[in-house]
Amino acid sequence: MHRSRWFASFPLALGLLALRPSTGAAQDPRLERRLDSATLQSVSAVIDSARLQGLPIESLVQRALEGAAKHAASPQIVAAVRRLAAELGTARLALGSASSPMELDAAASALRAGVSPADLTRLRHRRTQSLTVALATLADLVASGVPPDSASAAVIALAASAGDDQIAEFRRAVERDIALGAPPAVAAAVRVDAALRQTSGATPRRP
Numbered sequence: 001m002h003r004s005r006w007f008a009s010f011p012l013a014l015g016l017l018a019l020r021p022s023t024g025a026a027q028d029p030r031l032e033r034r035l036d037s038a039t040l041q042s043v044s045a046v047i048d049s050a051r052l053q054g055l056p057i058e059s060l061v062q063r064a065l066e067g068a069a070k071h072a073a074s075p076q077i078v079a080a081v082r083r084l085a086a087e088l089g090t091a092r093l094a095l096g097s098a099s100s101p102m103e104l105d106a107a108a109s110a111l112r113a114g115v116s117p118a119d120l121t122r123l124r125h126r127r128t129q130s131l132t133v134a135l136a137t138l139a140d141l142v143a144s145g146v147p148p149d150s151a152s153a154a155v156i157a158l159a160a161s162a163g164d165d166q167i168a169e170f171r172r173a174v175e176r177d178i179a180l181g182a183p184p185a186v187a188a189a190v191r192v193d194a195a196l197r198q199t200s201g202a203t204p205r206r207p
Contacts, residue, residue, distance in 0.1 A: 028061060034068040035077070042078045046085050055088045056101035059108070087111050094120035095131065106135035113142035119152035126159035133164040137171045144175050145184035154192040161199040170195045 031040055043064045051057055063084050067077035091107035092099055094117040099107070107120055115138050123134060134155050141151035158167055170191055177187035 030065060031061060034065055036074065039064075039074040039077055042074075043081050046078070046081050050085045050088065053089065053092075054097070055085065055092065056104055058101070059088070059105050060084055084108060090117055091120065093117065095124050099124075100130065100132070102132045103130065103135065106132050106139065109139040110135050110142075113139045114148035115139070115142065115152055116148070119148075119156065123152070123156050123159055126156055129164070133167055134159055137167050140171055141174060141184075141188060144178055146174065146178075146188045147185055150185045150188050154188045157192055158195055158199070162195060166195060166199060 031043065035043060043060075047057055047060050050060055060081050063081050064077055067080055072080070087108035088104050090111055091104045095103060095107055110120065111117065120135075123131060123138075127134060138151050138155050141154070142148050146154075154170070155167065158170060162170070173191045173194075174184075174187045177191065178184050182190075
């Protein structure tokens with residue numbers, strides 16, 4: 001009698017197990033090897049939540065591993081992973097749900113550098129190609145000292161007509177000018193003017 005009830009409930013038990021949330025992040029051997037159990041549990045919860053939202057997971061794993069490699073304390077590792085997950089979520093809201101993982105990673109870096117979500121949305125509306133290079137350029141320009149608003153205005157201006165190679169060359173030119181002593185905002189303004197003239201087929205003026 002008891003045995004028959006057990007067998008009758010067994011399919012239900014299997015069904016309940018199937019409905020449990022995935023813990024794929026905790027099964028990642030890289031995390032298991034590098035994180036203590038408490039940190040692993042907290043990081044896995046963040047990663048599993050991000051997975052349910054459709055956000056890129058690998059960058060979160062890498063952020064946790066980076067913290068472990070630097071011997072950061074557990075609260076610092078968990079906080080860093082949470083910040084990145086929040087940045088990825090904001091990036092997807094700004095760029096749209098069809099954005100690629102690489103675009104979202106680059107957009108998260110731009111947000112961290114100080115670029116506004118509104119500027120990310122404007123960039124998406126201006127460019128039909130992949131935004132990965134444009135977004136990485138934004139983050140690099142701000143890291144070089146160009147104010148976020150100036151960097152955003154320059155890249156958005158180039159977005160509709162310039163190819164990835166031209167945007168990358170624009171960044172290199174700005175960084176060269178800054179290294180030679182030009183104020184970052186001025187370097188960006190002068191170089192974007194030259195790049196726009198070039199993409200339109202006109203002869204660029206000398207900076």
